[in-house]
Amino acid sequence: MSDYDPQAIEKKWQRRWADERAFEVAEEPGRPKYYCLVMFAYPSGHAHVGHVRNYMIGDVIARMKRMRGFNVLHPFGWDAFGLPAENAAIKNRSHPETWTLDNIAHMKGQLQRLGISYAWEREFATCEAAYYRWNQWLFLRMFERGLAYRRRSTVNWCPDCATVLANEQVVDGGCWRCGYAVEPRDLDQWFLRITEYADGLLDGIERLDEWPAKVLTMQRNWIGRSEGARVRFAVEPAGPAGEEEPPGGDAAAEIEVFTTRIDTIFGATFVLLAPEHPLVARFIDEASDPDGLRKRVQAFRALDRTDRLTGAVEKEGFDTGRRCINPFTGRPVPIWVANFVLAEYGTGAVMAVPAHDQRDFEFARKYGLPVEVVIQPEDPDGGAPLDGAAMDAAYAGPGVLAGSGEFTGRSTADAPAEMARAAEDRGFGRAAVQFRLKDWGISRQRYWGTPIPIIHCEGCGLQPVPDADLPVELPKVAEFSGRGDSPLAQIPEFVEVTCPSCGRPARRETDTMDTFVDSSWYFYRYCDPTNTGRAFDPATVSYWGPVDFYIGGVEHAILHLIYSRFFCRVFKDLGMVDHDEPFTRLLTQGMVLRDGAVMSKSKGNVVDPDEMISTFGADALRLYETFVAPPEKEIEWTDSGLEGSFRFLTRVWRLVTRAAPALGTAPAGGAGGPGLDAAHRALRRKAHDTIRRVSADLDPRAHLNTAVSALMELVNELYAFCDAHGVKLGQPAAAGAGADPLPPATGSVLREAVEALVRMLSPFTPHLCEELWERLGHAGGLRAAAWPEFDPAVAKADEIVVPVQVNGKLRARLTVPADIGEEDLRSAALAESAVQAHTAGREIARVVVVRRKLVNIVAR
């Protein structure tokens, strides 16, 4: 057994860091700052090794940056509102706060046992009124600006969670949390106008060059910008000519469509309405509905929402019997209702151009509707032009407009802009941009969230709670009986208030905010966490912000990471932040799997960090999770891998503790020292080469795994060096070094390498390295120690090995002076016997010499 005792070492240093408030920071104008942030935690109960990996990546970067002289902000906190707490309260007949605070206490203990260098002084939980009052404050600012508004709308309702979900929280038609099929419901809801910022959010993506391409793509898809045009088709009066319009009739009705292909509009042979389109009900008179169209509409609307959204339903439609006028051709076209047209996208109505849209084409063929070609591909061979009657598929490619009136002959490249302009000039349309992104519904009919600070007054309407009355605190008691209306609605002393405007009795809003509001700006609050006068001091955020390095799971690519970008822009418009983007660099860490599956309690494959820590120590766990693969990749948990990391740390322990008594003072830099022999110079070279590699791997590359392997190589080399120079590292322990004092040169070279090793390893395994650093005779801890300095003069080799190829195949390796000239290298290569054996009897056509890299001899 080794005398490496992680339990004792880790306790000692964790206590010391806590006593010294070692990682708290203050603004220091003029000193470079670095804001390193991991996504804060939902206090679900227990951290597992997947969380640990996330936090380790942040901790390695934060500790390294600190040693490199940066003023590092590395905070942590809790995303503490949310449904699981409320569900647990219902189940346990307790209060959500109890469950939440218990979990936070437990998880905080777990994180502290990992020795993460958080500024715990800045910790907060979003369920504290001191935090969520600023959610309310911000909501009111958005309300004033029309960015927060209330409207009745069809929303995504999760029957299981008994609440509304944002569009982003519906995954494959189910609830993102419980998977239960989402239903449509008509409710009055609060929305945040994120669409106001759609263009800015999309354009900003172009400048996020330190974000993973995957996340940017997902955000682009989610925002879903389409350029096209809106065109209005006038509805023809109903019934035979001369018949009187019914009262409230639709003589002036118009159908507005959105299209990305206005250049095909002369080929629009019918118009399709969503079943929910308001005109549909007007077109179908219930009293005289001989064909039972109303029933068909209802059948369409009743279709499974998921199937309808994913296209799993058979495309069907029917003729309303009404017609509208194509404003470009002046011709009437029939109006149909189709089950695949979505009310919530665009205008809920589309023009159908079967010749140039595959879906329209199939629909037209199914129902015998006309197909008119208005785009002819440019065919250099002069083949037969397309014919609507004979086509077996739509032509959606580029070409030249045909049968399109004054636009005939224009190209599909130019026509759309011209035709949109024409539509605008003639007053029936305009160029338009359509987004897939919708406004963010934040109303939740649940208790455990931020109360929305609004009062409903019958006389005055929606009244904001005055700023002076903030926070609107969650009432402490509430009945957690189960499902139904918001629990807050059942607390009279919360609901019954007086109108701040007229003073008459009024009702308080009982919805709470989506918890994603909480997480959309928490990174600013860390900068100024105890401010009682405002959300944060802009000057403080100006110093720390934006977040330089943000680390978290890719599952937040479109939820949290779009909302935060949105809030950043809102704060900027409020004059509170001075940057456009909140997170300069984003790293999405891979998940930790076990037996090929995500760890979960239900699968019973959770690896508990506490168990690993008690067996191998936090340092071994930290090292394993950073070494096993690049941070972005998912990893498969293996116990043997963790054991391997523990073995390595034992090796480091033995190396440093046994060698320490014999170490001299480190060499004072310079070019290797003329008095040193080859082995000593080689060790110095290796040490400095490792400094170069590890430094670059950590910053900026964040390749934590290769940084560790470089350190392992250095340790291997140090073992070989010690073995060759009489420092006994192997067993038995009693026969350690120190018995024979080392020659001063050997001791000083060893010290230099060992101290570089300890410092560079310390971000990964801080407890072990602090202990070793102390044993090496340094006071003040590693925080005071600078990152080792790379000296190119020392790293420079005096001899190098150059591979020699013949026709691209490796045939020999030459050991030559590092500064060898091209000519000398060339002749040395040609003189090599192995080379001559392969060139014998052949003509040497060419010799490629790449300085310091390789020689390739081309022989024929």
Next chain:
RNA sequence: GCCGAGGUGGCGAAACUGGCAGACGCACGAGACUUAAAAUCUCGUGACCCUUCGGGUCGUGCGGGUUCGAUUCCCGCCCUCGGCACCA
């Protein structure tokens, strides 16, 4: 269908700007130490072939191309994973 990321030994991976493929680790094998085992230390470990130290051939998903030289660049495929998707 569209967009993105990938495919390298038994396994996790490395190769940063076109220059020795497989560093480092896991697993496995051999040796040293030991009464023995564990631990530790040292060595070996892509495949195939000739086998004599040693040498040869093949090898980074598949097929082509560019190049003195390709895991890396280009063209065409196949597969895996992720996102979006009746979005007009």
